[in-house]
Amino acid sequence: DGGITQSPKYLFRKEGQNVTLSCEQNLNHDAMYWYRQDPGQGLRLIYYSQIVNDFQKGDIAEGYSVSREKKESFPLTVTSAQKNPTAFYLCASSIRGANEQFFGPGTRLTVL
Protein backbone atom coordinates (compact mmCIF):
# COMPACT_ATOMS: atom_id res chain seq x y z
CA ASP A 1 0.00 0.00 0.00
CA GLY A 2 1.95 3.02 -1.26
CA GLY A 3 1.82 6.36 0.45
CA ILE A 4 3.41 8.96 2.66
CA THR A 5 3.52 8.65 6.41
CA GLN A 6 4.20 11.37 8.92
CA SER A 7 4.67 10.72 12.57
CA PRO A 8 3.58 11.56 15.09
CA LYS A 9 0.18 13.10 14.31
CA TYR A 10 0.43 15.43 17.34
CA LEU A 11 3.63 16.63 18.95
CA PHE A 12 4.19 18.81 21.98
CA ARG A 13 7.51 20.36 22.88
CA LYS A 14 8.80 22.89 25.34
CA GLU A 15 10.10 26.19 24.06
CA GLY A 16 13.83 26.09 23.30
CA GLN A 17 13.92 22.41 22.37
CA ASN A 18 14.71 21.11 18.91
CA VAL A 19 12.23 18.62 17.50
CA THR A 20 12.39 16.36 14.43
CA LEU A 21 9.34 15.51 12.34
CA SER A 22 9.40 12.29 10.40
CA CYS A 23 8.33 11.85 6.75
CA GLU A 24 8.61 8.54 4.91
CA GLN A 25 7.32 7.58 1.45
CA ASN A 26 7.25 4.29 -0.40
CA LEU A 27 6.08 5.73 -3.71
CA ASN A 28 9.61 5.70 -5.15
CA HIS A 29 9.35 9.47 -5.68
CA ASP A 30 12.53 11.43 -6.17
CA ALA A 31 11.22 14.79 -4.95
CA MET A 32 10.05 15.57 -1.43
CA TYR A 33 8.76 18.76 0.18
CA TRP A 34 7.97 20.27 3.57
CA TYR A 35 5.21 22.83 4.01
CA ARG A 36 3.84 24.71 6.94
CA GLN A 37 0.18 25.68 7.28
CA ASP A 38 -1.05 28.42 9.62
CA PRO A 39 -4.69 29.45 10.10
CA GLY A 40 -5.95 31.62 7.23
CA GLN A 41 -2.83 31.06 5.17
CA GLY A 42 -1.91 28.79 2.34
CA LEU A 43 0.77 26.16 2.50
CA ARG A 44 4.19 27.77 2.68
CA LEU A 45 7.24 25.92 1.43
CA ILE A 46 10.00 25.32 3.99
CA TYR A 47 12.45 23.04 2.17
CA TYR A 48 12.41 20.74 -0.81
CA SER A 49 14.63 18.05 -2.24
CA GLN A 50 14.67 16.88 -5.84
CA ILE A 51 17.21 14.11 -5.27
CA VAL A 52 19.05 12.28 -2.49
CA ASN A 53 21.75 14.30 -0.72
CA ASP A 54 20.50 17.56 -2.20
CA PHE A 55 17.92 20.05 -0.93
CA GLN A 56 16.97 23.70 -1.36
CA LYS A 57 15.46 26.34 0.88
CA GLY A 58 11.88 27.36 0.32
CA ASP A 59 10.26 30.64 1.30
CA ILE A 60 10.45 30.19 5.07
CA ALA A 61 13.53 28.04 5.76
CA GLU A 62 14.85 30.10 8.69
CA GLY A 63 14.84 28.10 11.91
CA TYR A 64 14.46 24.76 10.13
CA SER A 65 16.87 22.12 8.86
CA VAL A 66 16.48 18.97 6.76
CA SER A 67 18.45 16.00 5.53
CA ARG A 68 17.94 13.65 2.61
CA GLU A 69 20.20 10.65 3.16
CA LYS A 70 17.70 8.16 1.74
CA LYS A 71 15.25 8.48 -1.13
CA GLU A 72 12.30 7.48 1.01
CA SER A 73 12.99 9.74 4.00
CA PHE A 74 13.04 13.52 4.44
CA PRO A 75 13.04 14.48 8.16
CA LEU A 76 12.50 18.09 9.21
CA THR A 77 14.08 19.53 12.35
CA VAL A 78 12.40 22.54 13.92
CA THR A 79 15.15 24.28 15.84
CA SER A 80 14.94 26.63 18.79
CA ALA A 81 15.77 29.45 16.35
CA GLN A 82 12.31 29.17 14.77
CA LYS A 83 10.35 31.99 16.42
CA ASN A 84 6.81 30.67 15.89
CA PRO A 85 7.07 26.90 15.53
CA THR A 86 3.49 26.03 16.51
CA ALA A 87 1.81 25.04 13.24
CA PHE A 88 0.55 22.17 11.09
CA TYR A 89 3.39 20.62 9.07
CA LEU A 90 2.80 18.77 5.82
CA CYS A 91 5.21 16.59 3.90
CA ALA A 92 4.72 15.82 0.21
CA SER A 93 6.44 13.93 -2.57
CA SER A 94 6.28 13.86 -6.34
CA ILE A 95 7.78 12.19 -9.36
CA ARG A 96 10.77 14.27 -10.41
CA GLY A 97 9.66 16.69 -13.08
CA ALA A 98 5.95 16.50 -12.19
CA ASN A 99 3.81 19.13 -10.52
CA GLU A 100 1.27 16.86 -8.83
CA GLN A 101 2.36 16.31 -5.26
CA PHE A 102 1.12 13.63 -2.88
CA PHE A 103 0.72 14.73 0.70
CA GLY A 104 1.05 12.97 4.02
CA PRO A 105 -1.55 13.38 6.79
CA GLY A 106 0.45 16.08 8.57
CA THR A 107 1.89 16.65 12.04
CA ARG A 108 0.49 19.28 14.35
CA LEU A 109 3.31 20.70 16.45
CA THR A 110 2.54 22.69 19.56
CA VAL A 111 5.34 24.41 21.42
CA LEU A 112 4.47 25.24 24.99
Place this chain on the structure above:
Amino acid sequence: DQQVKQNSPSLSVQEGRISILNCDYTNSMFDYFLWYKKYPAEGPTFLISISSIKDKNEDGRFTVFLNKSAKHLSLHIVPSQPGDSAVYFCAAARGVGNDMRFGAGTRLTVKP
Protein backbone atom coordinates in the same frame (compact mmCIF):
# COMPACT_ATOMS: atom_id res chain seq x y z
CA ASP B 1 4.01 38.32 -0.74
CA GLN B 2 0.98 36.23 -1.64
CA GLN B 3 1.32 35.33 -5.28
CA VAL B 4 -1.78 33.14 -5.24
CA LYS B 5 -4.96 34.47 -3.65
CA GLN B 6 -8.27 32.90 -2.80
CA ASN B 7 -10.33 35.82 -1.61
CA SER B 8 -13.32 33.86 -0.37
CA PRO B 9 -12.50 32.01 2.85
CA SER B 10 -15.79 30.13 2.72
CA LEU B 11 -18.62 29.18 0.38
CA SER B 12 -21.91 27.46 1.10
CA VAL B 13 -24.11 25.87 -1.58
CA GLN B 14 -27.11 23.59 -1.73
CA GLU B 15 -26.70 19.97 -2.80
CA GLY B 16 -27.21 19.60 -6.56
CA ARG B 17 -26.29 23.20 -7.35
CA ILE B 18 -23.05 24.49 -8.85
CA SER B 19 -20.07 25.42 -6.65
CA ILE B 20 -17.65 27.98 -8.08
CA LEU B 21 -14.35 28.50 -6.32
CA ASN B 22 -12.12 31.34 -7.47
CA CYS B 23 -8.39 31.94 -7.48
CA ASP B 24 -6.25 34.87 -8.62
CA TYR B 25 -2.50 34.99 -9.18
CA THR B 26 -0.05 37.82 -9.64
CA ASN B 27 3.00 36.17 -11.18
CA SER B 28 2.64 36.03 -14.96
CA MET B 29 5.40 33.40 -15.08
CA PHE B 30 3.06 30.79 -13.58
CA ASP B 31 2.00 28.38 -16.29
CA TYR B 32 0.66 25.36 -14.45
CA PHE B 33 -2.21 25.41 -12.00
CA LEU B 34 -3.64 22.81 -9.67
CA TRP B 35 -6.55 22.38 -7.29
CA TYR B 36 -6.24 20.33 -4.12
CA LYS B 37 -8.97 19.20 -1.75
CA LYS B 38 -8.36 18.83 1.97
CA TYR B 39 -10.49 17.15 4.63
CA PRO B 40 -9.88 17.91 8.34
CA ALA B 41 -6.85 16.16 9.89
CA GLU B 42 -5.73 14.88 6.47
CA GLY B 43 -3.21 16.06 3.91
CA PRO B 44 -4.44 17.71 0.68
CA THR B 45 -5.24 15.44 -2.25
CA PHE B 46 -4.77 16.41 -5.88
CA LEU B 47 -8.03 17.12 -7.69
CA ILE B 48 -7.46 18.60 -11.14
CA SER B 49 -4.88 20.68 -13.01
CA ILE B 50 -4.54 22.87 -16.07
CA SER B 51 -1.60 24.14 -18.04
CA SER B 52 -1.50 27.61 -19.55
CA ILE B 53 -1.86 26.28 -23.09
CA LYS B 54 -5.46 25.41 -22.27
CA ASP B 55 -8.36 27.46 -20.97
CA LYS B 56 -10.47 24.59 -19.72
CA ASN B 57 -9.96 21.13 -18.29
CA GLU B 58 -12.74 18.80 -17.28
CA ASP B 59 -12.80 15.67 -15.12
CA GLY B 60 -16.22 14.33 -14.29
CA ARG B 61 -18.07 16.82 -12.11
CA PHE B 62 -15.00 19.07 -11.84
CA THR B 63 -14.01 21.68 -14.41
CA VAL B 64 -11.21 24.21 -14.12
CA PHE B 65 -11.26 27.38 -16.22
CA LEU B 66 -8.19 29.55 -16.80
CA ASN B 67 -8.27 33.18 -17.89
CA LYS B 68 -4.63 34.13 -18.46
CA SER B 69 -5.29 37.76 -19.33
CA ALA B 70 -7.12 38.24 -16.03
CA LYS B 71 -4.71 35.97 -14.14
CA HIS B 72 -7.73 34.14 -12.80
CA LEU B 73 -8.83 30.55 -12.53
CA SER B 74 -11.94 28.94 -11.20
CA LEU B 75 -13.07 25.48 -10.19
CA HIS B 76 -16.64 24.46 -10.98
CA ILE B 77 -18.27 21.51 -9.27
CA VAL B 78 -21.52 20.35 -10.83
CA PRO B 79 -23.61 18.97 -9.25
CA SER B 80 -22.30 19.62 -5.76
CA GLN B 81 -22.58 16.80 -3.24
CA PRO B 82 -22.29 16.84 0.56
CA GLY B 83 -19.09 14.76 0.27
CA ASP B 84 -17.51 17.69 -1.58
CA SER B 85 -17.50 19.66 1.67
CA ALA B 86 -13.80 20.35 2.30
CA VAL B 87 -11.18 23.06 2.01
CA TYR B 88 -10.03 23.65 -1.57
CA PHE B 89 -6.56 25.02 -2.28
CA CYS B 90 -5.46 26.58 -5.53
CA ALA B 91 -1.76 26.22 -6.42
CA ALA B 92 0.45 27.60 -9.19
CA ALA B 93 3.89 26.71 -10.53
CA ARG B 94 6.39 27.89 -13.13
CA GLY B 95 7.10 25.07 -15.48
CA VAL B 96 7.15 21.44 -14.50
CA GLY B 97 8.70 20.06 -11.36
CA ASN B 98 9.29 23.40 -9.70
CA ASP B 99 8.08 24.50 -6.30
CA MET B 100 4.48 25.63 -6.10
CA ARG B 101 2.71 28.53 -4.44
CA PHE B 102 -0.58 27.89 -2.66
CA GLY B 103 -3.58 30.06 -1.92
CA ALA B 104 -5.06 30.28 1.58
CA GLY B 105 -7.92 27.94 0.73
CA THR B 106 -11.71 28.18 0.49
CA ARG B 107 -13.90 26.12 2.79
CA LEU B 108 -16.80 24.69 0.80
CA THR B 109 -19.90 23.47 2.61
CA VAL B 110 -22.52 21.61 0.59
CA LYS B 111 -25.82 21.43 2.42
CA PRO B 112 -28.16 18.46 1.89
